[in-house]
Amino acid sequence: MSDERRPHRIRKAAGTIVVMIAVVLGLSFTPAGAEARSTARPTIVFVHGAFADAGSWAGSIRDLQVRGYPVIAPANPLRGLSGDSAYLRSVLSTISGPIILVGHSYGGAVITNAANGNTNVKALVYVAAYALDEGESVEEANHLGGANSDLLPYIDLRPYPDAPVIDPSTGQRDLDAYLKQDAFRSIFAADVPAAQASVMAATQRPITLSSRGEKSGPAAWKTIPSWYLVAHNDKALPAVAERIMAARAKASTVEVRSSHAAMVSHPEDVTALILKAVRKTAA
Numbered sequence: 001m002s003d004e005r006r007p008h009r010i011r012k013a014a015g016t017i018v019v020m021i022a023v024v025l026g027l028s029f030t031p032a033g034a035e036a037r038s039t040a041r042p043t044i045v046f047v048h049g050a051f052a053d054a055g056s057w058a059g060s061i062r063d064l065q066v067r068g069y070p071v072i073a074p075a076n077p078l079r080g081l082s083g084d085s086a087y088l089r090s091v092l093s094t095i096s097g098p099i100i101l102v103g104h105s106y107g108g109a110v111i112t113n114a115a116n117g118n119t120n121v122k123a124l125v126y127v128a129a130y131a132l133d134e135g136e137s138v139e140e141a142n143h144l145g146g147a148n149s150d151l152l153p154y155i156d157l158r159p160y161p162d163a164p165v166i167d168p169s170t171g172q173r174d175l176d177a178y179l180k181q182d183a184f185r186s187i188f189a190a191d192v193p194a195a196q197a198s199v200m201a202a203t204q205r206p207i208t209l210s211s212r213g214e215k216s217g218p219a220a221w222k223t224i225p226s227w228y229l230v231a232h233n234d235k236a237l238p239a240v241a242e243r244i245m246a247a248r249a250k251a252s253t254v255e256v257r258s259s260h261a262a263m264v265s266h267p268e269d270v271t272a273l274i275l276k277a278v279r280k281t282a283a
Helices: 006-025 034-038 054-066 081-092 106-114 181-188 194-203 209-213 239-248 267-281
Strands: 043-047 099-105 121-129 155-158 165-167 176-179 226-231 252-256
Touching: 043 054, 043 081, 043 106, 054 099, 054 267, 081 106, 099 106, 099 267, 106 121, 121 239, 121 267, 176 181, 176 209, 181 194, 226 239, 226 267, 239 252, 252 267
Parallel strands: 043 099, 099 121, 121 226, 226 252
Antiparallel strands: 155 176
């Protein structure tokens, strides 16, 4: 045999041996290029709500990145439902391929509106979140099922520059709403370690007061499969209201003994729910 043909014969024999070993061991063997197609994964997009920021998703973001999922957690402007939804819609338009949208609290109202018309969005995952119906506001959803949720006694209201007028008859301007720091842990994050909750209280982002009353547009959960994590011990959004929103969305639901900040105190449960949505909606 010539020297020129020997390397080719050796490579061919080595390849045959590798395939035989894979068959004996029961391993899957896919041709080059097929593996890239079979392991394509959706982009997980996290949307935070009021009194929080994108860092509140850190636990699940780490879990998913380790598993090889592309993740993005854009800042939610918290300036009003229609504007916030338009902003998220613009972010989603830059993502190619399938998307799993995950929203916490008010972030749920935003994903409910932003997902409309985007065929890349394959699932909505609500984490103690507002899965609003069309024409419904956050304030109205707080009282579903007879719940009596009133956060106003625990809120600091502060003006901000160039705030729009929301009551023409009195000239009243919109205000920024913050949870009072001394009430933050008990209302928002009761099962989060005190030191961590204190940092969350100090770094919280405010929402405009008028956002509480803004009506939702068409509900994306009517056409997109949904999953819901009910926070059993929620003091901000009553669990009874969460269960009603999950049921009418026909969401696959889990219930966790958590505060409103379930994504911080129970990130493993949030990740597990997201992965269920990924598996169910995989092409």
